[in-house]
Amino acid sequence: MPSPDDRVRFLATSSNRVSLLDTLEDGPLQPAELVDRLELSRSATQRNLRELTDLGWARRVDGGYTCTVGGRLVLAAYSELIATVSLVEEYGGSLEPLAESGMSLSPPVLESATVITATENDPHAPLRYYTERVRELNPSRFFGIVPVVSPLFNEAHRSLLEEGTEGELVLDSAALSASKDYYGTEFDAAVETEGLVLYAHPGSFSFGLSIIGDRVFLGAYEAGQFVACFEWGDPDVREEALVAYERHREAAHEIDAAFSG
Secondary structure, three states: OOOHHHHHHHHHOOHHHHHHHHHHHHOOEOHHHHHHHHOOOHHHHHHHHHHHHHOOOEEEEOOEEEEOHHHHHHHHHHHHHHHHHHHHHHHHHHHHHHHOOOOOOOHHHHHOOEEEEOOOOOOOHHHHHHHHHHHHOOOOEEEEEEOOOOHHHHHHHHHHHHOOOEEEEEEOHHHHHHHHHHHOHHHHHHHOOOOEEEEEOOOOOOEEEEEEOOEEEEEEEEOOEEEEEEEEOOHHHHHHHHHHHHHHHHOOEEOOHHHHO
16 A cells, blocks of 8 residues: 555646546546546546545546545645645745744735735835835724834834824834934834833844734845735734734833833
């Protein structure tokens, strides 16, 4: 009896077998119908049907063939593997900093996101997308984890506060130091801004997280550069993002006027 590895290899080494198993989900189908649909030779179709049946992934019904429950499960898992490999290939190193956020980031969650990545021709695409989206929203509250200092970020968040939105921001050690050094009295004013609470985290982040109303934004950073922005409107993703945010905020300390000075 072939091992599980052998069975996976059997399926993965032939796109014809994958197509055949996928088509059998519409079964029962006669071999001649499968030949016509898939444009395979009759001998290849018969051979693959026999092998799929021997593996228990297909079965004969009324002279035709159909996919078994086991075959459907194998096909679903194989499809998810292909999707996962495609995601890893597409987003590459951007996934590493995202894992630091503490969110699960399963393939279905990643597939459901709107994703904007930096390119050689447009390195600021994620930053521009995020700031433009923030200005389109009208939430009652927002929460954020901030790994870098950016005037565009500050302006986008300030626009929310000017509309009466209440917010919380967790700054990592580098972002806090840069904010105090670069903005000086403006940072002191931000600490005292009504409706805004700032927190200082002792660590450093390679991700950014914003929960703005019912939207979630997760950003990946490399060498301080915003390289990918993921956005969701899924309530389940929002709940998970809130849990991740709370975990990081609990490790931080609120910044007051005395602390900022």
